[in-house]
Amino acid sequence: MAETAERLDITAARREVLGQVLDTWSVLVLEELCESPRRFNELRRLLPVTQKSLTATLRRLERTGIVERIVISDRPVAIEYRITRLGKTLRDPIDAILAWVEQHLDEIDRARARFDDEAAT
Amino acid sequence: MAETAERLDITAARREVLGQVLDTWSVLVLEELCESPRRFNELRRLLPVTQKSLTATLRRLERTGIVERIVISDRPVAIEYRITRLGKTLRDPIDAILAWVEQHLDEIDRARARFDDEAAT
DNA sequence: AGTAGTGGTATCGCATGGATACCTGGTCTA
DNA sequence: TAGACCAGGTATCCATGCGATACCACTACT
Numbered sequence: 468m469a470e471t472a473e474r475l476d477i478t479a480a481r482r483e484v485l486g487q488v489l490d491t492w493s494v495l496v497l498e499e500l501c502e503s504p505r506r507f508n509e510l511r512r513l514l515p516v517t518q519k520s521l522t523a524t525l526r527r528l529e530r531t532g533i534v535e536r537i538v539i540s541d542r543p544v545a546i547e548y549r550i551t552r553l554g555k556t557l558r559d560p561i562d563a564i565l566a567w568v569e570q571h572l573d574e575i576d577r578a579r580a581r582f583d584d585e586a587a588t
Numbered sequence: 589m590a591e592t593a594e595r596l597d598i599t600a601a602r603r604e605v606l607g608q609v610l611d612t613w614s615v616l617v618l619e620e621l622c623e624s625p626r627r628f629n630e631l632r633r634l635l636p637v638t639q640k641s642l643t644a645t646l647r648r649l650e651r652t653g654i655v656e657r658i659v660i661s662d663r664p665v666a667i668e669y670r671i672t673r674l675g676k677t678l679r680d681p682i683d684a685i686l687a688w689v690e691q692h693l694d695e696i697d698r699a700r701a702r703f704d705d706e707a708a709t
Numbered sequence: 710a711g712t713a714g715t716g717g718t719a720t721c722g723c724a725t726g727g728a729t730a731c732c733t734g735g736t737c738t739a
Numbered sequence: 740t741a742g743a744c745c746a747g748g749t750a751t752c753c754a755t756g757c758g759a760t761a762c763c764a765c766t767a768c769t
Contacts, residue, residue, distance in 0.1 A: 479636070482612050484689045484696060489610035491603050507747055515600070517727055522748065532699025543735050544746060553695055560684040567681045568605045574674055575605060578653025628716055638758050643717070664766050665716060 487531055492516050492524040494561055497550070500534060501558050504549035533557065608652055613637050613645040615682055618671070621655060622679050625670035654678065 487493065495514050499505055505513070511521055525548055528534040533554035537547045608614065616635050620626055626634070632642055646669055649655040654675035658668045 480693060481686065481689055482616070484693065485615060485685070486612050488689070489612070489615070489685065491607045491610070494606060494610070495603070508745085517729090518748070519728085519750095520726065523726085530700055530703040531696055532703070544733095544748090546747070553692060553699070556692065557688060560681065560688045563681040563684055564606070564610065565602065567678060568602055568609070571674060571677065572601060572605065575652055578674070579651055582651040582653070629714075638760095639717075640719095640759090641757065644757085664714090665764090667716065 484531070487527055488533070488557065490524070490527075492520055493528055493533075494565070496521070496524055496528065497533065497554065497557060497561060498565070500548060500550040500554070504537075504547045506545065506547055510548070528554070605652070608648055609654070609678065611645070611648075613641055614649055614654075615686070617642070617645055617649065618654065618675065618678060618682060619686070621669060621671040621675070625658075625668045627666070627668055631669070649675070 492514070495516075496510060499510060499513055507521070507525075510516070510525075511518065514521075516524070525534060525536065529536050529548075532551060535549050535551050537549060539545045539547045613635070616637075617631060620631060620634055628642070628646075631637070631646075632639065635642075637645070646655060646657065650657050650669075653672060656670050656672050658670060660666045660668045
């Protein structure tokens with residue numbers, strides 16, 4: 468039982484961060500910010516994400532310490548989002564996942580087609 | 589515009605797979621199955637996941653070609669889930685992410701506390 | 710016969726996320 | 740100075756997802 472409890476404790480903490488960090492929009496926003504700092508609407512144009520979700524994603528990443536929200540101008544309100552040192556350490560693992568996806572997309576498509584065919588039978 | 593369209597096309601395909609592969613339960617189930625094949629209820633005991641979500645997760649992973657569902661006995665219905673060759677290739681990237689989480693949990697906690705403090709001000 | 714385990718499906722209610730509209734300001738141009 | 744347009748959001752509605760719960764068919768054990 469102690470074993471189980473410990474195990475679940477670990478995964479509970481893990482799960483929370485995992486859910487935030489591995490969220491689809493988080494991953495894609497992160498990729499963008501790794502290339503260079505971006506403005507809010509710049510990100511909107513780059514990704515098919517709604518304003519609401521982008522706002523939520525940026526807030527979450529900011530809270531987690533992965534991106535920084537920098538006011539670059541007061542008068543015409545201008546805000547820049549940039550990746551933090553912590554965020555940069557995420558780049559390699561995330562890139563590895565993205566590379567995996569790119570590399571296995573075809574295989575996944577075939578697997579899905581096979582599965583759906585068998586299900587239709 | 590062609591640039592944008594192409595970019596969105598790529599991310600659309602990416603997004604789908606990302607969403608499935610990086611799903612919290614998928615990641616944790618995958619970790620378990622990497623250790624050894626598991627039965628349905630075995631997984632339930634190992635992870636704080638509901639039956640419904642576990643069923644959905646396993647179906648999704650099966651469809652994506654990442655896990656295999658093997659009937660090991662008809663009479664007493666017994667089913668084993670095991671990782672596929674494709675699934676195994678996911679292990680390294682996923683482990684990298686998990687390692688990242690473990691490594692930076694404290695830093696994330698501090699960042700969150702800081703954020704919440706500032707917000708409260 | 711009763712209880713427990715196996716691998717599920719069905720239903721309900723709440724929270725999350727997308728689409729859409731709207732808002733507060735500032736800039737630019739006519 | 741009015742109108743159009745940009746910025747960075749908030750507010751609202753609605754569909755979908757997910758957890759909790761109940762239930763089912765079958766087998767095994769006692």
